[in-house]
Amino acid sequence: MNFLHRTRGIAAALAVTLAVAMPLSLALSTAADARIGGGGSSGSRGTRSFSMPRATPTAPGTAQPFNRTYAQPGSPGMGAPASGAAAKGGFFNRPGMGMLGGLAAGFLGAGLLGMLFGGGFMSGLGGFASILGLMLQIALVVIVARLAWSWWQRRNNPQQPAYASSSAQGPADGPTVGPGPQPSYRSGFGFGGGSSNEAPLEIKPEDYEAFERLLGDIQAAWSNEDMDRLRQLATPEMASYFAKDLEENRANNDINKVSDVKLLQGDLAEAWREGEAEYATVAMRFSLVDKTLERGTNRLVAGSETPIEVTEVWTFVRRPGTSWELSAIQQTN
Numbered sequence: 001m002n003f004l005h006r007t008r009g010i011a012a013a014l015a016v017t018l019a020v021a022m023p024l025s026l027a028l029s030t031a032a033d034a035r036i037g038g039g040g041s042s043g044s045r046g047t048r049s050f051s052m053p054r055a056t057p058t059a060p061g062t063a064q065p066f067n068r069t070y071a072q073p074g075s076p077g078m079g080a081p082a083s084g085a086a087a088k089g090g091f092f093n094r095p096g097m098g099m100l101g102g103l104a105a106g107f108l109g110a111g112l113l114g115m116l117f118g119g120g121f122m123s124g125l126g127g128f129a130s131i132l133g134l135m136l137q138i139a140l141v142v143i144v145a146r147l148a149w150s151w152w153q154r155r156n157n158p159q160q161p162a163y164a165s166s167s168a169q170g171p172a173d174g175p176t177v178g179p180g181p182q183p184s185y186r187s188g189f190g191f192g193g194g195s196s197n198e199a200p201l202e203i204k205p206e207d208y209e210a211f212e213r214l215l216g217d218i219q220a221a222w223s224n225e226d227m228d229r230l231r232q233l234a235t236p237e238m239a240s241y242f243a244k245d246l247e248e249n250r251a252n253n254d255i256n257k258v259s260d261v262k263l264l265q266g267d268l269a270e271a272w273r274e275g276e277a278e279y280a281t282v283a284m285r286f287s288l289v290d291k292t293l294e295r296g297t298n299r300l301v302a303g304s305e306t307p308i309e310v311t312e313v314w315t316f317v318r319r320p321g322t323s324w325e326l327s328a329i330q331q332t333n
Contacts, residue, residue, distance in 0.1 A: 035258055035290045035310070036222040036329075042068040042241045043328025045281060045315045046274045053269040053313050053330070059283035063313045063330040070237050201271040203280055208266070210324045211282050211316060216261050218326055219288065222246075223258045234326040235317065253295045260307060261288045269313060279327070281315040 041064045045053075049071035053063050214233060221229035225246055231239045249256060269281040288310065291303030315328035 035256065035288070036219060036242065036245075037312075038245055039331065040064075040068065041066045041328075041330040043235070043238050043315065043326075043330075044069050044071040045328050046071075046272075046277065046279055046317070048270070048272070048279070048281075049328075053281045053283075053315075056267045056269050056283040058265045058267045058285050059269070059311055059313055059332045061333040063332055066328070066330070068241055069328075201273050201278055201280070203268055203271050207280065207324070208282075211266070211280070211284075211314070212263050214316065214324060214326060215263060215284060215286060215314070219258045219261045223256065225255070238326050238328070249292075250295070254292050254301055255295045256290070256292050259289045262286060262307075264309065276319050277317055278319075279315060279317050280324070281313060281328075283311070283313050283332075285309060285311045 043066065045051075049066065049069060050073050052065070055061065218230065218233050221233060222242065227239070227243055227246065230242050234242065263284060263286045265285040267283055269283050271278075271280045273279075286309070287307045289303075289305060289307050291305065292301045293299060294301055311332050313328075313330040313332060314326060315330075316324040317327040318324045
């Protein structure tokens with residue numbers, strides 16, 4: 001009997017710890033990723049939205065799949081808003097959580113938290129049956145969580161189209177620039193593939209200058225909450241995400257300030273054409289000061305004056321006669 005009481009005590013403590021620690025960890029993650037894009041992966045890469053960019057010396061790992069995108073598998077997409085877009089919000093309704101979040105919430109409420117009050121699948125029985133009930137709950141949580149995780153991975157990583165690997169260049173293509181007093185891309189040229197009947201897309205030094213300039217201009221517009229400027233520098237899809245994130249900051253009485261943005265290293269992952277549209281996906285490692293302040297008082301809520309380093313994969317798009325625009329931001333693994 002004492003063993004059963006100790007088992008229930010341990011289970012109750014575990015339930016309370018999970019119930020408190022999980023929302024706290026998500027809150028801390030959100031505060032730490034207050035910079036533009038929210039530390040997530042958002043936007044579209046045309047028909048390559050569901051194929052991962054090639055690894056580069058700057059970003060040798062893989063880029064994370066989009067948890068906010070208007071693209072549909074097989075659709076070209078130019079970042080135009082569409083109905084049914086993913087939205088952020090809620091503890092278990094974060095981008096990409098979907099069914100997995102709902103299952104987690106249900107089991108926390110019906111299973112683990114139920115044990116805190118002496119409940120469970122076999123709460124009416126005593127002795128050995130209670131232990132079996134506890135083991136059955138844990139096993140079901142693990143099985144359902146694994147199934148949900150597999151479903152989520154298949155949903156966010158559909159089979160890549162054949163052309164993604166045949167037309168993409170390797171990580172050695174394109175210029176790479178290491179840390180130095182004047183970091184930039186301006187050390188060479190890069191080439192990317194198009195369709196079989198199109199010439200490869202050449203990324204010139206002036207294009208890399210535009211990418212570096214956009215990195216700073218977009219961060220500055222975000223810090224100033226200048227949506228008019230952000231709409232000039234990004235696709236409508238990305239601008240819609242920025243607007244939503246800024247609205248959430250205002251609702252929380254916060255303002256995110258980003259300053260001292262410096263590109264440390266960058267190189268080309270992919271460049272290609274889709275009809276008249278030209279795309280370039282670039283890996284960038286840069287430093288910045290990222291801090292969140294209380295609106296009106298300027299009290300520091302998160303971050304610090306100490307610069308941090310970030311590695312992200314940015315995709316840019318343009319049409320004939322127009323300038324490059326930000327089309328996507330992806331985090332790296």
